[in-house]
Amino acid sequence: MSTEQPSAEGSASKIPRTERGRRTLRKLLDAAALEFGEHGFHEASITGITRRAGTALGSFYTYFNSKDEIFRALVDDLSGKVREAARNARQQDLPALETERASLIGFLRFAAEHKEIYRIIDECEFVDPASFRQHYQSTATRIRERLSEGIRKGELREGLDEAHAWAIMGMNVFLGLRYAVWDDAEAEEIAELANSILRDGIVKR
Amino acid sequence: MSTEQPSAEGSASKIPRTERGRRTLRKLLDAAALEFGEHGFHEASITGITRRAGTALGSFYTYFNSKDEIFRALVDDLSGKVREAARNARQQDLPALETERASLIGFLRFAAEHKEIYRIIDECEFVDPASFRQHYQSTATRIRERLSEGIRKGELREGLDEAHAWAIMGMNVFLGLRYAVWDDAEAEEIAELANSILRDGIVKR
Known part of the structure; x- marks a missing residue:
């Protein structure tokens, strides 16, 4: 996330430091694009995102606090x-x-x-x-x-x-x-x- | 409502036939513009629309079956x-x-x-x-x-x-x-x- 945006500040500390972390974050964002794109914000769910990403729910919360944040x-x-x-x-x-x-x-x-x-x-x-x-x-x-x-x-x-x-x-x-x-x-x-x-x-x- | 739109068909029978009816429908649509504009679709409510329009709830249902329809x-x-x-x-x-x-x-x-x-x-x-x-x-x-x-x-x-x-x-x-x-x-x-x-x-x- 770009540092020029206010929205980036809340999760600035969550930038992954390992290659594996970067891959997980990438998977979550790609999955979020599909989940929000298909269902819209209101119907989309965090479990829908982690299911598509093939990651554990805990991985989501390593990088994001909420659906709004992702x-x-x-x-x-x-x-x-x-x-x-x-x-x-x-x-x-x-x-x-x-x-x-x-x-x-x-x-x-x-x-x-x-x-x-x-x-x-x-x-x-x-x-x-x-x-x-x-x-x-x-x-x-x-x-x-x-x-x-x-x-x-x-x-x-x-x-x-x-x-x-x-x-x-x-x-x-x-x-x-x-x-x-x-x-x-x-x-x-x-x-x-x-x-x-x-x-x-x-x-x- | 224009007859060329699929969405118009469901309420085609509800076009007001009196001047007073037309005024009520106009008030409801103007109120709906404010209500949806301010709150967005999900947060907007039918009672919010009729309150702004100064009409009874029954008047709403004379012209529309649902929030989606208005x-x-x-x-x-x-x-x-x-x-x-x-x-x-x-x-x-x-x-x-x-x-x-x-x-x-x-x-x-x-x-x-x-x-x-x-x-x-x-x-x-x-x-x-x-x-x-x-x-x-x-x-x-x-x-x-x-x-x-x-x-x-x-x-x-x-x-x-x-x-x-x-x-x-x-x-x-x-x-x-x-x-x-x-x-x-x-x-x-x-x-x-x-x-x-x-x-x-x-x-x-």
Whole structure:
């Protein structure tokens, strides 16, 4: 868990110190993604998580005090995975527009393989509003940084700011919901289409 | 309630036939928006709704059989209001890009005045997934129709389709969350910014 989040502080002392501990924590988080994704927060149970993880109930309490706590840790974990999926999909020093395309392809592929992510992040709005905001604010901040870099390199127009980052994030999130979660569309095709809006707008020239 | 929705069928026989009945139903739906918006679906109660509406419990059961049923009716009602807010904000025969701007201004103003709408529509993903899909699919369909009209008029480029509509909807929804619900930004300013992406993209010319 990231140390910048308030939710991380409560369990900061529980970071596993052994490789075996890290594997157990990983199993618990992966199991939690399936359990919360399938049943939702209210119906999900700690025993459902440990059963899926194949761990003893005691292992759960080594790392988490409650269902709320593992849910928050899971949102933070998924948020980090989304960040990594977008980052790993792009090479260094791509042109600004290609960076957006590659990031979106990475995100769409991740969402297609982890269809439960929308349900979990969206439910977070109710279970833990602070983590919900944190997820989107940090995502928007990363997009904004990419836009600023594109402006510095002279590739993107001046004046792109936080709101443009939120607009691009909104495009990406909704394209992911419609074409990666509800459907299994080709990620490249969807990303090209979003890229065409950023490149040319929608007006006839 | 619209007849195109499966959720409407169960209560189709309960459409009020008198003006007084219509007022009572309106009061119940407005009260439900506040009750669900404040407490969320699980904590909200029918007595909480009738107390806010100032109606007898019997009036509730004249129109709805359950908390689930009024929740679905509320989502359908809000979905219709969003549609109207966007439609009323634009005049006839605006250029295609101005139609998008005016629709977004209408939506942002509506969201600013009904900040509970996001919470309710988002919770619908869990309480009634079919209505959740229906809300976004019908919104995307309306945007797509506007894009097609713009292409027909020769103002928008060829090839804009369903996915472009989802991209624009995503921009609008996230700008609304960030700048109308979390913040109280000037609707015109946010709409101009979204419009600038549709007009010019983000690339430096």
